[in-house]
Amino acid sequence: MTVSRFGVSLEEELLTALDQYVTENNFSNRSQAIRYLIEKNMVEQKWKCDNLVAGAVVMVYGSLKPEIRTRSAELQLQYRDVVIGVQQFNLSEQNCMEIIAVKGASRRLTELSDKLIGIKGIQHGKLIMSKTE
Structure with missing residues (x-):
């Protein structure tokens, strides 16, 4: 090159x-x-062209706030057409990390990610995407 x-x-x-x-x-x-x-x-x-992509939404939040897990679960149900799996990890007594595997139109994944990361109490969140083709 x-x-x-x-x-x-x-x-x-x-x-x-x-x-x-x-x-x-x-x-x-x-x-x-x-x-x-x-x-x-x-x-x-x-x-942004709405390609088919796969990725993960990674979030860190306080494990002592059950309303965060509840809201996350509600959103995952609303977007069950793109959510393909979820894992939760205890990072410490106070914090946990949730990784939501997703696959679908990039615009839809971004929409879900924005809603998840916008949940009150999320300390850090990020969407990572990659083309599937």
């Missing part, structure tokens, strides 16, 4: 943020980080 070189002008804040991103993610240089971010954006744009 041929590599093309070009110049980029960034405000000092953005350059500092880029350098921090390079360091935090162990990229060898800025170019590698920029390449990664562009490729990541291209994949995410494909998801």
